[in-house]
Amino acid sequence: MKKQEHAAFSLSLLPALAALLAGSAGAMHIMEGYLPVGHCILWGAVSLPFFVLGFFRIRRSLAENRKNIVMLAICGAYVFLLSSLKIPSVTGSCSHMTGTGLAAILFGPSVTTVLGVIVLLFQAILLAHGGLTTLGANTFSMAIAGPLLSWAIYRLFGKLRWNRRAGVFLAAFLGDLFTYCVTSFQLAWAYPSETGGVWASALKFLAVFAPTQLPLAVLEGVLTVIILVVFENYAQKELDAVGYRTGG
Amino acid sequence: MKKKDKILLLVLIAAAVALIVVPVVLQRGADFGGSDDAGSDTVGQIDEGYTPWATPILEKLLGGEVPPELETLLFCVQTGIGVGVVAFFTGRFVERRKQEKLREEEKRADKP
Numbered sequence: 001m002k003k004q005e006h007a008a009f010s011l012s013l014l015p016a017l018a019a020l021l022a023g024s025a026g027a028m029h030i031m032e033g034y035l036p037v038g039h040c041i042l043w044g045a046v047s048l049p050f051f052v053l054g055f056f057r058i059r060r061s062l063a064e065n066r067k068n069i070v071m072l073a074i075c076g077a078y079v080f081l082l083s084s085l086k087i088p089s090v091t092g093s094c095s096h097m098t099g100t101g102l103a104a105i106l107f108g109p110s111v112t113t114v115l116g117v118i119v120l121l122f123q124a125i126l127l128a129h130g131g132l133t134t135l136g137a138n139t140f141s142m143a144i145a146g147p148l149l150s151w152a153i154y155r156l157f158g159k160l161r162w163n164r165r166a167g168v169f170l171a172a173f174l175g176d177l178f179t180y181c182v183t184s185f186q187l188a189w190a191y192p193s194e195t196g197g198v199w200a201s202a203l204k205f206l207a208v209f210a211p212t213q214l215p216l217a218v219l220e221g222v223l224t225v226i227i228l229v230v231f232e233n234y235a236q237k238e239l240d241a242v243g244y245r246t247g248g
Numbered sequence: 249m250k251k252k253d254k255i256l257l258l259v260l261i262a263a264a265v266a267l268i269v270v271p272v273v274l275q276r277g278a279d280f281g282g283s284d285d286a287g288s289d290t291v292g293q294i295d296e297g298y299t300p301w302a303t304p305i306l307e308k309l310l311g312g313e314v315p316p317e318l319e320t321l322l323f324c325v326q327t328g329i330g331v332g333v334v335a336f337f338t339g340r341f342v343e344r345r346k347q348e349k350l351r352e353e354e355k356r357a358d359k360p
Contacts, residue, residue, distance in 0.1 A: 033300030034291060074337055081330025084323050090271045092278030126322050128304035128314050191291055208290050219267045226260050227334075233249045234341035 005056045012052040015045040029123065029138050030183060032131025035190050043186070044136025050144050051117060054110035061107065065241050075103035076115045078227065083119055083142075087219065089212040097220040098179050101172030102227060104147035105154045106242050112151075116143025141182035150175030158245060165225055173221030180209045 001009070035043075061068045082099030089095060099119075103112040120138050123129040130138050150171040157167025188202035196203075231239055249257075272280075306314055314322075 031300065032304045033302035037301075070337055073333055077330045077333030079330075080326055081334060084326035084330060086280075086323075087268055088271045088275070088278075088280045090274060092271075092275040092280060094280045122326065125305055127319065127326070128306045131302065131304055133302045187291065205290055215267055215271065219264055222260050222264045222267070226257060226264070229253050229257055229260075230338060231341070233253060234338070234345050238341075 001056065009049065009052050009056065012049045015048055029120075029130030029142075030134040030187060032124070032128070032133055034131075035134050035137055035186070037133075039186070039190050040133045040136055042136075043134075043140050047113070047136045047139040047144060050110050050113040051139070054112070054114040057108065057111050058114060061111070061242070067238065068241055071106060071235075071238050071242050072111070072115075075106060075112075076118065078102045079112075079115050079119045080122075082220065082223070083123070087216050089215050091212045093212050095209070095212045095216055097216050097223075098142050098146055098176050099220070100143060100147045100179075101150045101168075101175045101220060101224045104150040104175060105168060105171055105224075105228075106239070106244055109144065109147040109151045112147035113139065113143045116147070137186050138183075141179050141186060145182040146175040146179035149178045164245070165229070168228055169221040169225050171221075172224035173217045176217035176220045177210075177213060180213045181206065184209055 058072065061072070079099035079102075082097040084096070086094040086096050100112050100116055103115050117135070117139055120130055120135055120142065124132050124135060153174060154167050154171040157164060157170070184205035185198075185202050187205045188198050191201055192198045193201035193204060304314075
């Protein structure tokens with residue numbers, strides 16, 4: 001990392017530290033106005049460093065190879081596409097996928113944060129979906145926590161030389177589920193149940209989200225494998241450029 | 249595309265379609281509401297009388313709920329942007345591959 005990038009990144013960490021020190025308490029999309037102000041600020045502060053880091057990573061990646069912008073655009077579009085589709089689930093209600101697995105696998109979690117924020121802003125402003133006050137919290141669940149897990153799983157499969165496509169599936173599948181687990185926790189933290197506290201409340205939210213989300217998470221895994229199989233066959237050059245191992 | 253991959257893709261696409269169709273058939277008559285709203289409802293259960301302290305910026309501008317037709321339009325715009333970009337580049341990739349193959353064959357044909 002360059003010196004000035006280092007400085008900017010360290011600066012972006014400050015609010016996070018400050019928020020943690022101050023101890024200001026703390027659906028994918030949490031609706032506008034549904035989190036207390038303190039939580040909104042805290043989640044925003046925690047998310048900021050990832051966003052800044054992702055911004056630099058994107059700049060670095062494009063400086064290395066201008067053509068990486070094509071894969072980056074595809075990853076962003078994939079998040080746009082998947083998070084816009086409300087899919088019916090076995091519970092009789094609808095939910096949507098995150099689409100962040102692909103970006104996490106190809107570019108890593110911090111780049112995914114930037115892409116996720118763009119989509120979340122679009123939805124918050126134009127669709128009254130999610131919200132500007134809950135942007136930080138939604139960014140953390142959908143564009144940080146989920147992608148981090150996806151990326152870790154994909155990397156683990158690579159290290160252990162296990163089947164790559166199985167790794168892609170699990171990464172996208174579990175990343176999607178984990179996003180909802182984090183959302184449940186975020187809501188529970190803001191609304192602890194009177195009898196059982198935060199964790200009882202988290203289970204309650206999870207019970208609402210999880211059964212609906214499970215088949216969708218499987219679907220997200222399947223779709224992500226589909227798009228990568230297509231690219232492995234037709235866009236090997238682009239995948240190589242972003243460091244996606246195609247052999248084996 | 250390798251034959252093995254072709255079969256895999258067909259199986260995966262069938263699985264994807266099944267994942268969407270099966271719930272609709274199983275839950276005939278369900279209203280398929282959004283789970284984000286379910287989240288808000290659960291908040292209502294835990295903390296009765298909770299009123300959100302902020303309203304979405306678009307609802308503020310329009311002075312009320314976003315009309316469903318308009319919401320559908322905006323969701324479609326989002327989907328459209330996504331599909332457009334993905335399909336455009338995938339189309340280019342596929343066509344590029346075809347051209348490369350053609351050129352290779354031409355080269356081989358030139359050299360007897």
